[in-house]
Amino acid sequence: MQLAAASGQPSPSRLGTRVERLPLARYTTIGVGGEAEIWFVETLEALAEAVEQPYRILGGGSNLVIDDSGVPERVIRLSGPLAKADLTPDPELSDPASGLIVTGWVGGGTPLPGLLRKLQALGWSNLEGTVGIPGQVGGSVWMNAGTRFGEMFDGLHTIEIVTPQGVRQVTPDDLNWGYRNSDIPRGHIISRVRLKLQQSTPEAVRERMEQADAARKGQPKMKTPGCAFKNPGGVSAGLLIDRAGLKGEQIGQARIAPEHGNFIVNLGGATAADVLGLLRLVRGRLAPELSGPLELEYEIWPEEAAADLR
Numbered sequence: 001m002q003l004a005a006a007s008g009q010p011s012p013s014r015l016g017t018r019v020e021r022l023p024l025a026r027y028t029t030i031g032v033g034g035e036a037e038i039w040f041v042e043t044l045e046a047l048a049e050a051v052e053q054p055y056r057i058l059g060g061g062s063n064l065v066i067d068d069s070g071v072p073e074r075v076i077r078l079s080g081p082l083a084k085a086d087l088t089p090d091p092e093l094s095d096p097a098s099g100l101i102v103t104g105w106v107g108g109g110t111p112l113p114g115l116l117r118k119l120q121a122l123g124w125s126n127l128e129g130t131v132g133i134p135g136q137v138g139g140s141v142w143m144n145a146g147t148r149f150g151e152m153f154d155g156l157h158t159i160e161i162v163t164p165q166g167v168r169q170v171t172p173d174d175l176n177w178g179y180r181n182s183d184i185p186r187g188h189i190i191s192r193v194r195l196k197l198q199q200s201t202p203e204a205v206r207e208r209m210e211q212a213d214a215a216r217k218g219q220p221k222m223k224t225p226g227c228a229f230k231n232p233g234g235v236s237a238g239l240l241i242d243r244a245g246l247k248g249e250q251i252g253q254a255r256i257a258p259e260h261g262n263f264i265v266n267l268g269g270a271t272a273a274d275v276l277g278l279l280r281l282v283r284g285r286l287a288p289e290l291s292g293p294l295e296l297e298y299e300i301w302p303e304e305a306a307a308d309l310r
């Protein structure tokens, strides 16, 4: 297999998939990252073509730091039908008597916030604890994104996974999932999922969303990938960083948020190097008081840019 050319014209798709060379910074919430060839993939067939060469899958970019030099692989962005949700209850899998709803297919590229608004309006419960997560469905499932009020695996029935070896469907019971971890290997693409929801009322779902939302009130509103580190042993990493006096530390244009120690924010014009510098600073300072190294919640592209942080 050959890597896509690092510059110049994008390689064309046989199936007419839109391919463009673009700065990745615009696809990440922290707003850093160099260029790559992006494949805007709309169907399973197009996805099968896209994974014929070395690739990376780009979700909502909300938990991702991309190196300033970009990545040489093609970057897949699920679009069109693979970024839409069919919420029609599946008659074979749903059970109106008990209020169980299993939806049609929800594309991995579907933005999570809009999906949650629709579920709230329908009064369908199970995923409202994930409110406030800015990502897409695929990435959120891959990392089992969540808050203290709930996580993605609270509402999943089937997960469809695409790799160069083909397409397969699994259920949560097939996976050894846990806190911020789906057990799905890196690089496996979550193309679509079916949601497993419980009939409730719009009011009850809204109330629980508001509760979960209230817990985020103190979080920074600036460009950020969200929490940098997983909570070690259930203790808030933000609290530990705060206690170590690291809030407000700055490298270049990246800063540890004064509002919450586990957030790094881009003050405007930050580079990946600035962000990685802060991650190393925090890990180094907290090392003496922890039994193991703090584990990153972010993905870093390419992995070699921060091998020491894994």
Ligand code: EPU
Pocket (backbone or CB within 6 Å): 146, 147, 148, 149, 215, 216, 225, 226, 227, 228, 229, 230, 231, 235, 236, 237, 238, 239, 241, 242, 259, 260, 261, 262, 297
């Ligand atoms: N705290 C401090 N200083 C700080 C940060 C926190 O004193 O700088 C204290 C808070 O006052 C609170 C406690 O630590 O008493 C816990 O803080 P918080 O409620 O913010 O929870 P967290 O464990 O730091 C987790 C998730 C967040 C999620 C919140 C709210 C992780 C790594 N973080 O944070 O998720 O929004 O709960 O549900 O699990 C994310 O995953 O990207 C993320 C932001």
